[in-house]
Amino acid sequence: MNKIFLIALLILFGCATALVTDSTEPIEVSANTVVIDEREKLSTYTGKASITQGSLTLNAQTIQLFSNQQGVIKVIAKGTYKQPAYYQQNQSNQPRFIEARALEIIYLVKQELLHLKGKAHLTQGFDSFNGATLDYDIKNDKIITSMSEDGTQRVQFKIKL
Numbered sequence: 001m002n003k004i005f006l007i008a009l010l011i012l013f014g015c016a017t018a019l020v021t022d023s024t025e026p027i028e029v030s031a032n033t034v035v036i037d038e039r040e041k042l043s044t045y046t047g048k049a050s051i052t053q054g055s056l057t058l059n060a061q062t063i064q065l066f067s068n069q070q071g072v073i074k075v076i077a078k079g080t081y082k083q084p085a086y087y088q089q090n091q092s093n094q095p096r097f098i099e100a101r102a103l104e105i106i107y108l109v110k111q112e113l114l115h116l117k118g119k120a121h122l123t124q125g126f127d128s129f130n131g132a133t134l135d136y137d138i139k140n141d142k143i144i145t146s147m148s149e150d151g152t153q154r155v156q157f158k159i160k161l
Contacts, residue, residue, distance in 0.1 A: 025054035031063070041067045049077075055090035055097070060105070075107040084119060091138075099123040100136065112139040 032047025042064060045051075049063040060077035067073060079085035079102070087100040087107070103118030113135060116122065120134035122143060135144045 027051065027053045043067075055088075057086070057088045058105075060085035071109075073109055075105075075109070077105040077107075079103055079105075081119075084121075087114065096125050097123075098136075098138075100134075102134070111137075113137055 029045065029051050031045035031049040033045070035044045035046075037043070044065075045063045046061065049060055051058045051063060058075070058077055060079045061083065062076075062078045064076045065072050066075070077085035077087070081103070084101045084103055085105040087105055088097050091098050100114055100116055100120075100122045102116035102120040104116070106115040106117070107113070108115070114122075116134040116136070118132070120129075120131050122129045122134055122136055124136075124143065129143055136142075137144075
């Protein structure tokens with residue numbers, strides 16, 4: 001793996017309001033196939049792709065990292081109906097892991113935003129949220145979810161007081 005790619009990964013996983021120690025942990029990447037296109041600034045991992053750093057875990061059938069000169073700007077993780085994409089990370093303001101599952105997870109690094117599309121599910125502390133789509137603003141600790149366009153998947157949530 002080249003140095004530019006490793007620096008981009010460090011920038012990616014150091015941005016979220018997660019445990020401070022996560023950004024100092026080693027990054028582990030695993031996949032059946034890895035394609036790093038430096039000209040397009042795109043890295044693609046396919047086949048049970050997994051990225052971990054400290055408490056952060058991202059698993060999917062395919063994970064794509066889009067970068068620019070400053071580092072990774074966007075991550076797209078795509079799962080399947082049988083095995084949705086999965087994100088997990090400890091956060092200092094939560095008593096438990098933040099966990100997210102969806103057919104597609106898009107992480108916008110600079111905005112610190114997780115966008116879940118298709119069978120979206122998020123667990124935050126002891127609360128859980130389901131919908132067709134779900135946006136989780138990590139920095140502002142804000143969740144926005146909506147039903148499917150055809151109305152078959154409505155928003156559901158469970159909050160423990």
